[in-house]
Amino acid sequence: MTISGQPDLKYKRVVIKLSGEALCGREGGFGIDTTTLKATAEELGEVHQTGVQVGVVVGGGNIFRGLAGASEGMDRAQSDYMGMLATVINSLALQDALERCGVRTRVMTAIEIRQIAEPYIRRRAMRHLERGYVVIFAAGTGNPYFSTDTAASLRAMEIRAEALLKATKVEGIYDRDPRKHPDAALLDRVSYDRFLTENLKVMDATAVALCRDNGLPIRVFRMVPGNIKRVCQGEEVGTVVG
Numbered sequence: 001m002t003i004s005g006q007p008d009l010k011y012k013r014v015v016i017k018l019s020g021e022a023l024c025g026r027e028g029g030f031g032i033d034t035t036t037l038k039a040t041a042e043e044l045g046e047v048h049q050t051g052v053q054v055g056v057v058v059g060g061g062n063i064f065r066g067l068a069g070a071s072e073g074m075d076r077a078q079s080d081y082m083g084m085l086a087t088v089i090n091s092l093a094l095q096d097a098l099e100r101c102g103v104r105t106r107v108m109t110a111i112e113i114r115q116i117a118e119p120y121i122r123r124r125a126m127r128h129l130e131r132g133y134v135v136i137f138a139a140g141t142g143n144p145y146f147s148t149d150t151a152a153s154l155r156a157m158e159i160r161a162e163a164l165l166k167a168t169k170v171e172g173i174y175d176r177d178p179r180k181h182p183d184a185a186l187l188d189r190v191s192y193d194r195f196l197t198e199n200l201k202v203m204d205a206t207a208v209a210l211c212r213d214n215g216l217p218i219r220v221f222r223m224v225p226g227n228i229k230r231v232c233q234g235e236e237v238g239t240v241v242g
Helices: 036-048 064-071 076-100 122-130 149-156 192-197 204-214 227-232
Strands: 013-018 051-060 105-109 134-138 161-166 218-223 239-241
Touching: 013 036, 013 149, 036 051, 036 076, 036 227, 051 076, 051 122, 051 149, 064 076, 076 105, 076 134, 076 149, 105 122, 122 134, 134 149, 149 161, 149 204, 161 227, 192 204, 218 227
Parallel strands: 013 051, 013 161, 051 134, 105 134, 161 218
Antiparallel strands: 218 239
16 A cells, blocks of 8 residues: 555654764765755655655764864863754755755754744644654754754654664664674664663664663664665664664
8 A cells, every 4th residue: 555656654753863974975074065965855855755754853073073072171061052053054054955855844943043943842843744844953952961862862752753763874783893893794673772781882872771761763774865765664774773
């Protein structure tokens, strides 16, 4: 059976977590690469067209990373607030790229910047999703000491998403570090407890613990064209944490 001519969907509402580095076009790069930004927007637009309700959380590491600032002696809270503002810049760039693809969007921020985005209100976010908008959640949780992974987990649970999708630079979760061990095996499924006990580091431990406590599945997979859509349609891509 199909819905509006589209294949069956495993997930009808998801939150997609993108790293800030995903927008700069190369590992360790800085800033926003417009070609990469356009490709990311087109990918999200294709997912949206299938009927999936899409929320997005994007990091800010391509502009400023709070932990890096703190490691250089900056006040941790101050540097984290700077990191939150970096996520707002990325979110506005992604909004522009999505709208150029014909996708209606809303940016909602955890800190108030009313001139450029809506303040985050859970019920309003859910209404936006139901009305066909892609909702981009910016500024993390609005609190220092919490990563954007944790913000993605929190928003996913608040809006009653069916899964948290972590699009990253690796194929999924391996039984050991594939950079050091060429024979490392890609795992199809990992329990929350194993992820936390073995400190697998693909995602922030606080985020995973939050998902465990609330039964929210996480899918970790490589950010390449078509993968987000495949995940939403139920294909076995990457690794499930659950």
